[in-house]
Amino acid sequence: MALAGPVLETTADSMTPRSVGTVETKEFVFAEHPHELKLDCGKSLGPITLAYETYGQLNEARTNAVLVEHAFSGDAHAAGIHKEDGRAGWWDFMIGPKKAIDTDKYFVICANVIGGCKGSTGPSSINPKTGKPYALDFPLVTIPDMVRAQKQLIDHLGISKLLTVIGGSMGGMKALQWGALYPEMVRSIIPIATTLKHFPQQIAFDEVGRQAVMADPAWNGGHYYGQAKPEKGLAVARMIGHITYMSDQAMEEKFSRRMKDEKMGFKFSADFEVEGYLKSRGENFVKRFDANSYLYLTKAMDYFDVSGEKLLPKGKDLDFKFLVIAFKSDWLYPSYQSQEIIRQCRLRHVEATYCEINSRWGHDAFLVDNPEQEHLVKHFLGRLKR
């Protein structure tokens, strides 16, 4: 049942959703010797750079901060137009003046994860000890490690309580992890299209992706910096990923059995449009993503587990609310996994709202402009006590 729209009230200028405009990515450096960040794997990491962006103004009481968590291949550039390359942010339709996350009201922060390759410290960063990229010497980081690193940024920004932590997919995992690690620092959590832990099917897809990367001779045990990159392997991994992000209905609508040349070529080149689409997605991805980061981040998701009592630790003050959103056609993170979050809330008497949006876009739905998601987030945020 579609709504009329995201309450696009009037056409008056002051009410029309707008862009946050031109934005820049900033850097926060911390964990310098001897204050390295202790990681779950037992090793330490430092110094650490976090690439982040902010939109809107922090109010005087510092109570209007919204932390946006990006998904697996996302970055800190969530909204606006990037100063350097003119790219629009990955959640530009959600964040901006009068949008669902209204930058006239909220101070919005988005930071790239450690282990990634979008400005934060990861396997492609220079190891200060060797002067060369870390490659596989980079320690395995977990979702809790990513959140611990982010906490230092939030502390640095002088924020003691976040109005909300919101994100989809891996972003949702980080949002949940915030609740598990720092419940006293969040007023609400909005996990979208996500899960309390990776299930075997999700681990299985990730493992196929990793095997595709590592099977590429160019991967070379992770040492490919400054030479040919494992583009073939990474592209295949991304193609598999894209299949899992779409519903069969979305694929049927988008491609059906249409062919590029309207006839079969009787060769193993891409006949069908869906083949061409996956190929181009794979090729684009290798230009902007590091193969080792692919391995590290998928592993972090596979290790993720805040199931059972881990999400809402006993004996802690749990004065927060949840808005949990799932999508009906999402088979990668099916809605029953979102409902598990609600069950934990019920057991611990934590207030929670759950909505399964009737979208046909599969797992990707949270990245696609959709009035239902915008409507829920806007009104949920608007009703929170600041």
Place this chain on the structure above:
Amino acid sequence: MARETPRLDHQVIAQIIEPGSHVLDLGCGDGELLSRLVEEKNARVQGIEVDEAAIHKCVEKGLSVFHGDIDSGLPYWPDKTFDYVVLNQSLQQVKHVELVIQEALRVGRKVIVGFPNFANWDARLSLCLFGRTPITPSLPHAWYSTPNIRFLTLRDFTRYCADRRLRILRLYGLGARAVIRFLPNVFAVNVVAVITRQES
């Protein structure tokens, strides 16, 4: 848009519920009753609703709602979580009536049940005199489009409670505008009852 007249069933339910109560509404619709309970009774409320558009309305009102079907029960809510569980105008639409009532009584200390009275004189006339499936103010749908799958009367319900050893704490027959005291099974269009498990 003209303001709708306040619903009598909501008024009666709001009167029953003590201030500050913890309330769960099963089939809460757009959250009209829950909002009223928050405003008038400072109640701590939650709802369950199957319709997505209604969930959006609830979120607009700042209510906590779960998008789901009450027919599958209320798993994971510990016993006696709520002071009241409300089953207003939803019981006649559920498949597993016994399960839903049992679950409501498990998670709530008291359960408020509201339903259209099929033995209302209007319905009786329609069926007995004209041989037509009743269409009345509380049963406004034609046979082919009604969401109701159960048709019960005030007396059916009191009999059911006796059979299941459920205590009826209060029982109201509602007319169009006021509570009916005279022959409620004939004159009431709606019924509101407060039930609880009998202490053994």
